[in-house]
Amino acid sequence: MPETVTPAPLKPRLAISACLMGDEVRYNAGHKQSLLCRNALAEHFDFIRVCPEVAIGLGIPREPIRLVGEPNQPRAVGTVHAERDVTDALAQYGAHMAGQLDDICGYIFMQKSPSCGLERVKVYRDNGAPQADGGRGIYAQAFCAAYPDLPVEEEGRLNDPVLRENFLVRVFAYADWQRVRAAGLSRRALTEFHARYKYQLMANNPPQYKVLGKMLGSMGEADANDVGPRYFSQLMAALKRCATRGTHSNVLLHLSGYLKQHIGPADKQEMLQLIDQYRQGIVPLVVPLTLLKHLFRLHPDPYIAQQVYLQPHPENLSLRNAI
Template identity: 40%
Template sequence: MTPPLPPPAPAPEAHPRPRLAVSSCLLGEPVRYNGGHSRDRFLTGPLADHVDWVPVCPEMEIGLGAPRPTLRLLSDGRIVTRDRTADHTGAMTALAGDRIPDLAGIDGYVFKSRSPSCGLLNLPRYASGRPGERTDGQPVDRRGRGVFAALVTDALPHLPVEEEGRLRDPVLREHFIERVFAHARLRELLAGAWRPRDLVAFHSRHKLQILAHDPAANREMGRIVARAGTRPREDLVTGYRRAFGAAFAVRPKRGRHANALLHVFSPLSEHLDPTRRHDIVAAIESYQHGEAPLSVPIALLRHHAEGEHLAYLAEQTYLDPYPADLLLRHHL
């Protein structure tokens, strides 16, 4: 009897599976100060199929429970109960010290907006008793950042971070998710037994995506990988990781996208007839004028690059930066 054939090897993943830290309440966990949650539809819906969550609730983790007294930020950086009978700054700082080493292996963090522990932007800060501060119970300013969020972002300055409220903006959402998947690809590379030539190949796949974000960074990173075989390994990783994170932190504008699209089109055009060249140029111009989403020229370029078997272009991460079913490039 002929032995059964072994099962086929699983197809390689087209995209890595990022590890994303997230404020637990955004996943629907009842950990808010009032015992409720703030489930986010995008995070628990389309994105959940493509990432591994690392839930964090600093207030629960320091033992406050739910429900619990509401907290406030003070102008001197402390986090206290609204009636100021308890100061949780020390406990929050100690928790961050314990948590940050684990968070160094994540690819991004979605924080809960307006939270005195997790908010990233424009939080109200109240008088701490400094001379000249208002005493009517109103905020002295709205320039605060949550205590835990501040400690994490200070320790991991190149980590992609956002608040869930800002992710409702399609431009900010696309940029954040693009950064997260780029971060995951680099993490996967550096976690393996890579060689200098692997880093060169990785950079070659990302060149046009980096170009769309920051042309100057693209040139700098080209110089880094050009010395990949001669620099000490630790210096190479540190320099490339820093430049990679800084480049993707720059949100690409329409003009830079158009430039990157033309960099795909230029070598591809030699393989196309006039009709197909015209269709692609028209799609790029429509995008540049705000008349069509980025997904239209991207789809055409990717289709023809794959059809003409131009591996260098077809494998560019710019054409396929994250799972297509997230539908992030369809906005005008």
């Protein structure tokens, strides 16, 4: 009999500005390759490359565009030929791609871009002087309006270890939700999903764990397909708040409490010491977490085993080594 080959699991899909993957699509025929995206993240995601400026027919190389007018409603025009207005074309393409990319779990945008920048993109007055407040790229604005819950980030901000870890926690939570939704929403599915995210929520936004729990607890006879999207929207908003050393330490203490009947005084003391050292900034989060996971391997707990917090993203990304 021929050997049965198990297909590799599908990777979550991430959209990304094409220039960040090394594609020479910028106005000067260059790129802005991100080694983080090309190397570390490419192992875990299928990247969908998008360059809206090329997609709407602007050439390579091309006259650069910039944002002009009011920061909350700018126009995208040529820097030399101001009559070349591509605002509507970029916005329409953003809406079009929102319809095409309905299965992604996040989007990494090119910062400062008049088409793709998420925040603080320069917006110029008619006299050429920059406005005090920046704006958002035209394409990014249109795309994000269609997916307000989608994790989005600018590549430059991913150089910050805390922001990088926070973004990828949200990306994998979004992918997790996609699987739950595909299997069919039910009261049980929502309750189990929420239970798995208990300690991740307590790290990011402690009050929201109780708020979301009450939302599910008061479902009554409501349709899970109505409650689910509202629940998930609030979950993603809660996860957007970055966890701190204080909230992480609180979660670690809660988790270690499940071991108090199983470990001796020496292990308890070591665990408390490492948590305190983490709180003080002496060691990174991975240090107390490694000991905690080791102790739970020795003394398994079925409730703790399902907690997303212990491994919200692939271990070899080493995201918790730097926070």
